[in-house]
Amino acid sequence: MRSTRSLKDIVFRWESFLIALLLVEVLVFGLINPRFLMPRVLFGSINNFMTISIVALFVTFVLVTGGIDIQSGAIVGLTSITIGILWNDLGMNLYLALVVGLFIGIICGALSGFFVAYTDVQPMVVTLGGSFLYSGIALLLTNFSSTEAYKGISGFPDEFTQFVRGRIFGVIPHQLIIFLVFVLIAYILLHKTKYGRYIFLCGVNRHAAEYCGVRTKLVVMSTYVLSGLGAAVAGILLTAYLGTAKTDLGKEITLPVITAVVLGGTSNLGGTGGVIGTALAAVVIGILRFGLSLANVNTQYLDIPVGVLLVLAVAIRFSAGNPTVQKIISKLRKRSANP
Amino acid sequence: MRKHKSLPRATTSVIFLILMFLGVGLINTSFLKLSNILLSLNSGVVYTVVAMGIAFVIITGEIDVSVGATVGMAAAVCGSLVRDGQGTLGVLLALLVGISVGLFNGFGVTYLRIPSIIMTLGTNGIVRGMIYVYTEGKWVENLPVEFKSLSQKQFFGTFTWFYLLTLIGMVLIFLFMNKSRIGRYFKAVGDNPNGATLLGIPVKETKLTAFVLSGLFAGIGGIMYASRVGFITPIAGMGYEMKVIAACVLGGISLTGGVGSMVGATVGAAIMASLSRVLVFLGLPSDYDNTITGILLIIIVVFDSVFQKRSAERMRKQRLAAKIVHSESASEVSSHA
Numbered sequence: 001m002r003s004t005r006s007l008k009d010i011v012f013r014w015e016s017f018l019i020a021l022l023l024v025e026v027l028v029f030g031l032i033n034p035r036f037l038m039p040r041v042l043f044g045s046i047n048n049f050m051t052i053s054i055v056a057l058f059v060t061f062v063l064v065t066g067g068i069d070i071q072s073g074a075i076v077g078l079t080s081i082t083i084g085i086l087w088n089d090l091g092m093n094l095y096l097a098l099v100v101g102l103f104i105g106i107i108c109g110a111l112s113g114f115f116v117a118y119t120d121v122q123p124m125v126v127t128l129g130g131s132f133l134y135s136g137i138a139l140l141l142t143n144f145s146s147t148e149a150y151k152g153i154s155g156f157p158d159e160f161t162q163f164v165r166g167r168i169f170g171v172i173p174h175q176l177i178i179f180l181v182f183v184l185i186a187y188i189l190l191h192k193t194k195y196g197r198y199i200f201l202c203g204v205n206r207h208a209a210e211y212c213g214v215r216t217k218l219v220v221m222s223t224y225v226l227s228g229l230g231a232a233v234a235g236i237l238l239t240a241y242l243g244t245a246k247t248d249l250g251k252e253i254t255l256p257v258i259t260a261v262v263l264g265g266t267s268n269l270g271g272t273g274g275v276i277g278t279a280l281a282a283v284v285i286g287i288l289r290f291g292l293s294l295a296n297v298n299t300q301y302l303d304i305p306v307g308v309l310l311v312l313a314v315a316i317r318f319s320a321g322n323p324t325v326q327k328i329i330s331k332l333r334k335r336s337a338n339p
Numbered sequence: 340m341r342k343h344k345s346l347p348r349a350t351t352s353v354i355f356l357i358l359m360f361l362g363v364g365l366i367n368t369s370f371l372k373l374s375n376i377l378l379s380l381n382s383g384v385v386y387t388v389v390a391m392g393i394a395f396v397i398i399t400g401e402i403d404v405s406v407g408a409t410v411g412m413a414a415a416v417c418g419s420l421v422r423d424g425q426g427t428l429g430v431l432l433a434l435l436v437g438i439s440v441g442l443f444n445g446f447g448v449t450y451l452r453i454p455s456i457i458m459t460l461g462t463n464g465i466v467r468g469m470i471y472v473y474t475e476g477k478w479v480e481n482l483p484v485e486f487k488s489l490s491q492k493q494f495f496g497t498f499t500w501f502y503l504l505t506l507i508g509m510v511l512i513f514l515f516m517n518k519s520r521i522g523r524y525f526k527a528v529g530d531n532p533n534g535a536t537l538l539g540i541p542v543k544e545t546k547l548t549a550f551v552l553s554g555l556f557a558g559i560g561g562i563m564y565a566s567r568v569g570f571i572t573p574i575a576g577m578g579y580e581m582k583v584i585a586a587c588v589l590g591g592i593s594l595t596g597g598v599g600s601m602v603g604a605t606v607g608a609a610i611m612a613s614l615s616r617v618l619v620f621l622g623l624p625s626d627y628d629n630t631i632t633g634i635l636l637i638i639i640v641v642f643d644s645v646f647q648k649r650s651a652e653r654m655r656k657q658r659l660a661a662k663i664v665h666s667e668s669a670s671e672v673s674s675h676a
Contacts, residue, residue, distance in 0.1 A: 068456070070581075115637060120644045122594045124402070124456075126637065128585055133633025139626045255404075255460055262457050269454070300471040300573070307464030314458070315451045 014265040014317070018280040022287065029291030036294050039171050046176045047241065049286030051076065051234040052253050053179055053279065056260040057186040058230030060278045061223040063261050064190070065203045066270025067116060067123035069224065071130035072231040072257060075108050076250025078138040079235030084153030084245025085145050094160060102232045108134050109228020113221035131254070138247040152246035156239070164240040178237065179279075182230075186275040189226075199223060203270030259310050260285055265317070285309070349603035352590050355639070356610050363617050370620045377498050383612020384501045385410070385560045385567065387605050390583040390590075391509060392556020394604040395549040397587055400529040400596025401448060401455035403550065406557040406583060408466035409440045410576030413561025415470050418479040418571045421486045430562055437558020438551055440466060445550030449543040463580070470573050479571040490566040501563055505605075513601045525549060530597030585636055586611045591643070610635075 030037040055072045062069040079101040086097035112130040116123045145153060166174045190196040198219045201209040209216045231250070239245050264281035266273025288309065289302045364371035389406050396403040413433040420429030440462060447458040492500040516522040524545045527535045536542050560579075565571055584594075590607025592599025614635075615628050 115641055119641050120648060121640045124584075124594055125588050125640050128581060128588070129633045129636035129640070131581070131633070132585065132629045132636060136626070136628065136630030136633055140630060143624075143626065255463065258456070258460060259464075262454075262460075267454075268456060298471070298476070300476055301468050303464035304468030304472075307461040307466075307468065310464070311447060311453065311458060311461035314453050314461075315447065318452045318454075 015274075015277050015280060018264070018277065018284055022280065022284050025284065025287050025291060029287070029295060032291075032295045036291060041294075043167075043172055043176055045286060045290040046173055046179060048290055049256075049282060050175045050179060050241070051238045051250070052256045052260060053282035053286070054182050054234045054237070055227075055231050055250075055253060056257045056264075056278050056282050057182055057275055058227045059257055060186070060261050060264070060266050060273055060275055061190060061199060062123070062227050063266045063268055064199050064270060064273050065220050065223050066206075066268075067220065067223070068258070068268060069112075069127050069227045070124065070254050070258070071108070071112060071127040071134060072227060072234075073250035073252070073254040074131040074134035074138065075105050075228055075231035076235040076238065076253065077247045078108065078134045078141075079104055079232040080239045080245045080249045081138045081141050081145075081153075081247045083236065083239060085141055088153045088155070088245075089145050094157065098236055101236055102229060105228040105230075105232025105235070106225055107228075109225040109231075110221065112228075113224025116224060117217040117221040135247070135251075142247055152244040154244045156243055156245075161240050161243050164237055175237070175241070182233070183275060183279045190275050195219070195222075200271060203272075205271075256285065256306070259306065263310055263313050349591050349600050349606060351643070352603060352606045352610065356606055356613070359610070359613065359617065363620055367620045370617075375616070377502075379613040379616045380609055381499050381502050382616065383608050384499070384505055385564050386579070386583055386586055386612055387502075387505050387608040388508075388563060389557050389560040389579060390586040390604040390608040391505075391512065391601055392553040392560070393580075393583050394587050394592055394599065394601060395525060395552045396455070397584070397592050397594060398525050398529045398596060398599055399546050399549045400532065401546060401549065402584070402594065403444060403459045403553045404456065404580040404584075405440060405444060405459040405462040405466060406553060406560075407576045407579035407581075408463045408470065409437055409554055409557035410561045410564055410579050411470050411571070411574070412436050412440070412466050412473070413558040414565040414568075414571045414575050415474050415479055415561075415573075417562045418482055418565040419474070421565070422479065422482055424483075426486065433562050433565075434555060434558045437554040437556070437561070439554070440557070441551035441554025442547070444554065445547035448550065449546050467577075470575075474571075474573055476573055478573075479565075482565065482569055486566055487569045490563065501567075509601050509605050516601065526597050528596075582611060583608065585632060588636060588640060 026037070026042075035041055055076070059069050059072060082104050083094075083097045083101045086092040086100055087094050092100075108130065112126050115121055115126045164174055164178070168174065168177070190199065198209065198214045201212065201214060202216050202219050206216055209219075235249065238249050242249070260282040261273075261278050262268060262281075263285065264273065264277030264279070266278060285306055288305060289299075292302055292305060293299050360371065360376065369375065389410060393403050393406055413436045416436050417429040417433035420426070420432060444455070444459050444462050447453045447462075448455045451458075490499060490501055514522075516525060524535070524540050527538070527540055528542050528545045532542050535545075561576065564575060568575070586607035587599065587604050588594065588607065589610050590599070590603030590605070592603050592607075611632065614631060615625060618625055618627055618631070
């Protein structure tokens, strides 16, 4: 089946639309401000949306099972402050502290995942509770620190911050490489392994998956663990990039993350979607924000175009399922097939 | 027939609220003073109003995460016009802001068939950005004293005018949703949209109305916010959406739709608002606020889910038993004949 995929199918894919959108963005912003096209600037823009992209990659897994995860922002902050306190106030080895941070992400994800998978509570409610709980714990932890909460803990060693801030040949930021590595990991996990197929099956039809011998509860729970782990990784990278550990680092990423996942073509009803789409959508949103701010648009206004883009893109996607629109599309396809 | 009808979830929430007050009262008796109880409730008046609005949407099985930005926008519009001496116009425009946001959401969800969480997520960003455009990023300050004192007007001790209005509104809506035909559409649509369609209920229009009401109530909440707080920052109302959804859930409104009541939304908001005062009286720093909200939310909801599963199982067994008895008696009748 795969080999017979025609050119037209590829053109009509959602990912192709996103790539086209990305090219248009680069072209338009390049025309407005030629500085935008300098490789150093263009690649450097990844710094602005790295956290959102990496979190979104793994939240995709959750949405594919038909769930939703709005706690990742809280986990980002919790990981960051934990590392800061372990390193700064308890004198732990920084790399050991990073491992503990990853464990925190796993535990937080597992806790929420457990409640989602093993009780009948809706994922949105559990992760809403999780977001309150984890951000609350992060705030409480700051009481153990000698530094004021709003200042954050800084003074991390250079090798830690430079690992994330550095650039290869002075052009390609390490963050871009790290992002691509995570895209690859997530892609292989979701699209090339048996485990990934199970995730899709759970999203399409939970009961069918159960009858096929898939341990659905475990699979669903594992997606939240992955998402928690992804948030922890993002928390570490953001801490290193900013050089500061703070509780509110992930405060405003929840909505952009969901935006990226959904814009990437993953349905919040489960069963469809993919990592590549999410990655592309995250870049589309990131470049849009970056380009507009280079074009002297006030950064505080940037939520408007992102919101419009989300609503428009999803409206197009969902109206494609509308019978009348489908008729028109099939007519157009026929016409192009036999001219 | 329905002997084992389980208590409505709002009752559990009311009991929880009372227990919370009594428990804290044991430790610090001044917590049980009427003035303190009323102060706790008053402090949550904006949450209560917004929660009642969003309850319509949640009961129809959708979600609205744009209410936070709507509260902020309505507050900014109302505040700036009141400051310029056009109070009535300000209030009317704030309500209009709420209604238009609701219409926009409702149109996208019902006619363009965009999932509500995504549609309202987009709207949230758009409206939040518009607050910055409208206020140019500045604070709306120097509201006239008469406007600010509206929120301070009191009856019976510290029972504010705003809370009284909210309670009257709650009772009216409760009656509307349970006693009138149109009011019952909301639950029917949330419980089973396909069934509702077959019964001839206008599903799309009902959902649209729910979104408009949610926006309208967020607009009213914004006006109250402006009056209570007295100044409006561009981030006013941020995070309210999560707080009021949590309030609805605490009050027993199910996010899958079809279950819950306005009383639940009000009680849930009261619990959320009282929590921060509880912390003060227990001598804990306000840092515990989020942690406790999170733990409470998870515990209440998980317990509720477990209990409901059990009671559903019990009901099923009862029905089965009744069926067996019924068929036995039927066979007896036939043997007599």
